Amino acid sequence: MGELRRLASQGIPDGAGIRATVWKLLLGYLPADRALWPSELTKKRSQYKNFKEELLMNPSEITRRLEKSTLENQELDGGSQGLLSRSEISHEEHPLSLGKSSIWNQFFQGTEIMEQIDRDVMRTHPDIHFFSGDSSFAKSNQEALKNILIVFAKLNPGIRYVQGMNEILAPLFYVFKNDPNEENAAFAEADAFFCFVELLSGFRDNFVQQLDNSVVGIRATITRLSHLLKEHDEELWRHLEMTTKVNPQFYAFRWITLLLTQEFNFADSLVIWDTLLSDPDGPQETLLRICCAMLVIVRRRLLAGDFTSNLKLLQNYPSTNISHLLYVANKLRVHSGG
Missing domain, CATH: 1.10.8.270 (putative rabgap domain of human tbc1 domain family member 14 like domains)
Known part of the structure; x- marks a missing residue:
């Protein structure tokens, strides 16, 4: 296996x-x-x-x-x-x-x-x-x-x-x-x-409303994404969350709860799912790395943007090379492991 x-x-x-x-x-x-x-x-x-x-x-x-x-x-x-x-x-x-x-x-x-x-x-x-x-x-x-x-x-x-x-x-x-x-x-x-x-x-806690504010609910998962970004790209994290005040819940809630099915065309989302489902630790960790990679890939546009333009960009994610996205996400895993 x-x-x-x-x-x-x-x-x-x-x-x-x-x-x-x-x-x-x-x-x-x-x-x-x-x-x-x-x-x-x-x-x-x-x-x-x-x-x-x-x-x-x-x-x-x-x-x-x-x-x-x-x-x-x-x-x-x-x-x-x-x-x-x-x-x-x-x-x-x-x-x-x-x-x-x-x-x-x-x-x-x-x-x-x-x-x-x-x-x-x-x-x-x-x-x-x-x-x-x-x-x-x-x-x-x-x-x-x-x-x-x-x-x-x-x-x-x-x-x-x-x-x-x-x-x-x-x-x-x-x-x-x-x-x-x-x-x-x-x-x-x-x-x-x-x-x-x-x-x-593996994701049921994202759908149980009573758990939203708990350590396992969707808000906690989004906070983990924020920490992951801060660990890998503190400059981008600071610009998004401190300078332009883009709360990750504004874009990441849909990314995480719907497993990225709405951010890419259907054929590309199937390829992303190949990677999600293949993680022996469960799809959640891989999902967060891919979400973090999505931010890193558009960092130049985000660093140049204000609250409105950044929110618009992340709520309507641009078409991207899926192989490159998954490559960047995998590098985050190696970086975390190292």
């Missing part, structure tokens, strides 16, 4: 489904032993199918199934009129029940999240036909993204859904769906779900 990580960090070729397989390995979804792949994939894909059946069901369907099983039991017992008496519909199954454990109460709460997910998915990469447009292909891809995010939200009530998760899911699903292996492409939704969970586990 060490050799695979080293090669992946230099960029994975686009063809032959190599990136899809390597990402699954790097995220621990596929075991290192290739002989175990078929059984592991069958197990996980079946598990996701069960999640969908349990969690994406409308309460009306749950109630209908309950009624059906009750009717079947009555028929086995000799049968009645086939009508449920009022007393047989429990309080928890009634649509007007306000009880916390009521399936309807949980459903209505979930509906708000679903509407947010729906809005965000519709806005995901509007310039890429894979994700947007009226084609049945784009619609089915949008549906898959929605399913994954809803299942995740229901399985993780502590986090639920946070705006921007759609942007982190999109590259995973895109890469897996474009696998030339038809079976893998057909199960892209299930595979993307588990890889999304794994990827997010």
